[in-house]
Amino acid sequence: xxxxxxxxxxxxxxxxxxxxxxxxxxxxxNKDINVIMSEVHGMAQRGGVVVTSVxxxxxxxxxxxxxxxxxxFGFEPVETYRGIRRLKKGGTALMxxxxxxxIYVSLGKQKYPxxxxxxxxxxxxxxxxITLNATELxxxxxxxxxxxVVMIGALSAVEGLPFTxxxxxxxVKQSVPPKVVDLNxxxxxxxxAAVKR
Amino acid sequence: xxxxxxxxxKKIFLLGNEAVVRGLIEAGxxxxxxYPGTPSSEVGGTLEKAAKPAGIHFEYAPxxxxxxxxxxxxxxxGVRSFTAMKHVGLNVASDAFMTVGYTGVRAGLVVMTAxxxxxxxxxxxxxxxxxxxxxxxxxxxxxxxxxxxxxIKYAFDLSERIGAMVLFRTTTRMNHVRGVITLGDxxxxxxxKGHFDKDPARFVxxxxxxxxxxxxxxERLRKAEEIAEDCPFNYIIEGDGKIGIITSxxxxxxxxxxxxxxxxxxxxxxxxxxxxxxxxxxADFIKSHDTVMIAEELEPILEKEVKALAKDVNPSxxxxxxxxxxxxxxxxxxxxxxxxxxxxxxxxxxPHEHEELKEIELPVRPPTLCPGCPHRATxxxxxxAMKALKIKxxxxxxxxxxxxxxxxxxxxxxxxxxLLCMGSSxxxxxxFAQSSDQIPISFIGDSTFFHSGIPGLVNNxxxxxxxxxxxxxNSITAMTGHQPNPGMGIxxxxxxxxxxxxxxxxxxxxxEFVKVVDPYDIQATMKLFKEALQYDGxxxxxxxxxCALLEYRDKKRKGPVPVYTVNEDKCTxxxxxxxxxxxxxxxxxxxxxxxxxxxxxxxGSCVPVCPFDAFEVLKEGEE
Numbered sequence: 138x139x140x141x142x143x144x145x146x147x148x149x150x151x152x153x154x155x156x157x158x159x160x161x162x163x164x165x166x167n168k169d170i171n172v173i174m175s176e177v178h179g180m181a182q183r184g185g186v187v188v189t190s191v192x193x194x195x196x197x198x199x200x201x202x203x204x205x206x207x208x209x210f211g212f213e214p215v216e217t218y219r220g221i222r223r224l225k226k227g228g229t230a231l232m233x234x235x236x237x238x239x240i241y242v243s244l245g246k247q248k249y250p251x252x253x254x255x256x257x258x259x260x261x262x263x264x265x266x267i268t269l270n271a272t273e274l275x276x277x278x279x280x281x282x283x284x285x286v287v288m289i290g291a292l293s294a295v296e297g298l299p300f301t302x303x304x305x306x307x308x309v310k311q312s313v314p315p316k317v318v319d320l321n322x323x324x325x326x327x328x329x330a331a332v333k334r
Numbered sequence: 335x336x337x338x339x340x341x342x343x344k345k346i347f348l349l350g351n352e353a354v355v356r357g358l359i360e361a362g363x364x365x366x367x368x369y370p371g372t373p374s375s376e377v378g379g380t381l382e383k384a385a386k387p388a389g390i391h392f393e394y395a396p397x398x399x400x401x402x403x404x405x406x407x408x409x410x411x412g413v414r415s416f417t418a419m420k421h422v423g424l425n426v427a428s429d430a431f432m433t434v435g436y437t438g439v440r441a442g443l444v445v446m447t448a449x450x451x452x453x454x455x456x457x458x459x460x461x462x463x464x465x466x467x468x469x470x471x472x473x474x475x476x477x478x479x480x481x482x483x484x485x486i487k488y489a490f491d492l493s494e495r496i497g498a499m500v501l502f503r504t505t506t507r508m509n510h511v512r513g514v515i516t517l518g519d520x521x522x523x524x525x526x527k528g529h530f531d532k533d534p535a536r537f538v539x540x541x542x543x544x545x546x547x548x549x550x551x552x553e554r555l556r557k558a559e560e561i562a563e564d565c566p567f568n569y570i571i572e573g574d575g576k577i578g579i580i581t582s583x584x585x586x587x588x589x590x591x592x593x594x595x596x597x598x599x600x601x602x603x604x605x606x607x608x609x610x611x612x613x614x615x616x617a618d619f620i621k622s623h624d625t626v627m628i629a630e631e632l633e634p635i636l637e638k639e640v641k642a643l644a645k646d647v648n649p650s651x652x653x654x655x656x657x658x659x660x661x662x663x664x665x666x667x668x669x670x671x672x673x674x675x676x677x678x679x680x681x682x683x684x685p686h687e688h689e690e691l692k693e694i695e696l697p698v699r700p701p702t703l704c705p706g707c708p709h710r711a712t713x714x715x716x717x718x719a720m721k722a723l724k725i726k727x728x729x730x731x732x733x734x735x736x737x738x739x740x741x742x743x744x745x746x747x748x749x750x751x752x753l754l755c756m757g758s759s760x761x762x763x764x765x766f767a768q769s770s771d772q773i774p775i776s777f778i779g780d781s782t783f784f785h786s787g788i789p790g791l792v793n794n795x796x797x798x799x800x801x802x803x804x805x806x807x808n809s810i811t812a813m814t815g816h817q818p819n820p821g822m823g824i825x826x827x828x829x830x831x832x833x834x835x836x837x838x839x840x841x842x843x844x845x846e847f848v849k850v851v852d853p854y855d856i857q858a859t860m861k862l863f864k865e866a867l868q869y870d871g872x873x874x875x876x877x878x879x880x881c882a883l884l885e886y887r888d889k890k891r892k893g894p895v896p897v898y899t900v901n902e903d904k905c906t907x908x909x910x911x912x913x914x915x916x917x918x919x920x921x922x923x924x925x926x927x928x929x930x931x932x933x934x935x936x937x938g939s940c941v942p943v944c945p946f947d948a949f950e951v952l953k954e955g956e957e
Contacts, residue, residue, distance in 0.1 A: 199513075224688065245909075263689070
């Protein structure tokens with residue numbers, strides 16, 4: 138590939154963001170494209186905000202500056218909105234609409250904002266925004282936990298990614314445990330189809 | 335495991351800490367001891383699987399000081415040795431570390447410190463580059479995982495060449511960055527057994543020996559400085575000759591990124607061997623520039639050295655850095671922080687392409703105890719016991735410690751009032767017992783107890799301090815990624831070791847009130863807390879239940895795990911569950927509580943919390 142591409146992945150600890158980013162890394166390695174990623178480990182992982190930056194091609198910095206991400210890969214609506222400042226003008230937000238409600242909302246201390254309002258505002262600024270119900274599609278594939286692979290399937294359908302659908306699917310097969318490969322292929326296909334539709 | 339393959343030239347994708355392990359394998363290291371601590375933990379986590387097939391002996395020590403002492407002795411016995419720790423771990427190990435600077439080493443000895451600028455997972459963001467200066471030991475700083483792997487090999491050669499321990503200083507954005515690594519050769523032979531040739535004049539640091547060894551330390555540093563001048567990790571990237579940038583560690587990545595983004599070409603002096611500094615190389619670079627920018631995270635260490643050097647070789651040099659007010663002393667850098675200064679120096683604009691969206695108030699999402707976490711049940715039971723005894727939060731001091739249970743600081747528990755470092759829960763309890771009119775309640779995990787929870791207990795017994803000591807025993811080092819510890823009796827190489835019995839150990843110290851309870855049994859736990867709070871003396875409660883994540887994983891292997899739900903006919907929407915227990919699986923709907931089945935781990939610990947028995951197992955097919 139020429140130049141570089143930046144993908145910021147945002148979500149909540151426990152949603153499988155690390156695996157999703159590793160799948161992207163595997164796809165890059167298979168194609169001999171340089172890749173650097175920064176990850177979140179340790180205390181912040183426990184149900185907190187998780188951000189993983191993926192840089193492909195000609196890149197030095199493992200971190201992505203505001204207004205520099207080509208794609209914002211949002212696993213959760215509020216976290217997508219929180220991370221939207223990373224997305225560059227004309228970039229693509231890929232957004233899972235299934236919320237993870239922080240316990241403080243249930244405690245009555247804070248409010249979960251309207252998802253419709255967040256989506257409308259994001260779409261208004263980023264017309265290429267793609268939304269999907271990844272968690273529901275993962276359940277359809279057989280396990281809610283596979284929402285990350287649904288999202289990877291969806292990402293494979295985004296224009297400009299330096300990988301074909303087949304290359305991404307191959308990376309999925311190499312990255313998930315052998316006994317759940319079939320479930321994850323199904324999850325991947327559902328995510329891909331949701332965007333292509 | 336891919337990282338064990340002896341296929342020089344092959345490219346694989348590794349986390350920084352995994353690349354360090356590959357470096358150890360390629361360097362022929364024979365002994366590694368560590369105590370896990372973010373961002374260093376994956377070094378141990380990777381060795382748990384890789385050490386045995388690689389032929390390395392690997393241990394988890396109960397703390398960093400023990401690991402350091404083991405590594406020093408192993409090196410003195412002729413085996414290449416390594417220890418890794420987080421930055422504050424080096425504080426714990428520093429007593430041994432400082433004096434190894436004096437004795438020097440035989441086989442290579444490398445100490446990795448994993449610093450955490452921005453304190454992502456730490457109690458402070460101290461800059462351990464000072465430790466190299468304090469102990470008088472050479473230091474290397476990698477910018478990327480690949481460079482880290484190569485530096486490890488270089489560090490062992492350097493260590494043996496001059497007979498000094500080497501500090502390998504990393505930061506979070508190296509440890510937790512994943513990149514493409516090119517594999518090197520794995521040596522055919524690996525020495526794991528040597529012989530300790532006695533030399534008490536060197537290795538027994540009585541005052542007369544220490545006095546003789548200090549000049550030897552300085553002589554080793556002098557040799558190190560000469561080597562630094564020719565070190566392949568110190569190099570210049572030529573540019574337009576106008577402005578120079580001196581940089582080390584991960585800040586280099588941001589400099590190079592912004593050099594591309596801004597389309598400018600400053601000369602860059604990239605330093606990897608950063609103590610002692612290559613003074614000749616630096617002087618030449620300073621002499622040939624009018625303006626030099628220093629890009630280093632945290633303390634202005636390079637900056638002060640450059641300033642001192644400039645006084646002699648280029649007094650009119652303009653130094654752009656922290657002391658000039660251009661760059662911050664706090665937090666990790668990013669491309670923008672470094673790039674904005676570079677843009678100013680070249681009078682170009684930083685491209686800003688982000689959109690301003692309207693402000694929507696977003697809920698915060700701090701880390702929380704996981705669903706099913708036994709610590710939640712412990713805190714809940716203590717809250718109930720205090721309420722029953724009419725003890726208010728102001729009447730006690732919650733002296734917390736370092737581990738998952740520190741998250742008890744969050745609502746609704748708010749059971750963390752004081753925390754300094756590993757083991758401070760129990761040490762501080764003595765001070766509170768003596769100087770405050772409150773009852774200290776210390777919380778400590780099993781791993782932290784072994785790390786540094788014992789001397790404080792000895793103190794509180796010896797000096798007759800009354801306190802409640804709660805050992806939250808989930809039988810694993812959970813926060814850092816589930817490493818085994820002495821309480822499990824499983825070693826770092828997953829062999830059977832001796833299981834250390836916490837209860838017997840504490841009884842052996844002479845504590846009379848020592849009781850073990852399963853916190854999932856909330857009634858029993860509450861009763862025990864009531865007893866402990868009314869007991870006139872040190873009271874120890876061991877709240878023992880496995881980490882919920884591991885228990886869930888084990889159960890799932892055996893068969894389907896139940897998912898709980900709320901019986902809407904029974905739920906009165908009283909919110910007692912969320913207000914006093916607050917499992918992250920609870921989602922408050924307008925008229926009823928509900929459980930998010932994607933979050934619930936099926937532990938059932940919430941069942942006794944509801945006064946109306948509304949939590950029930952969701953039967954299959956019934957939704």
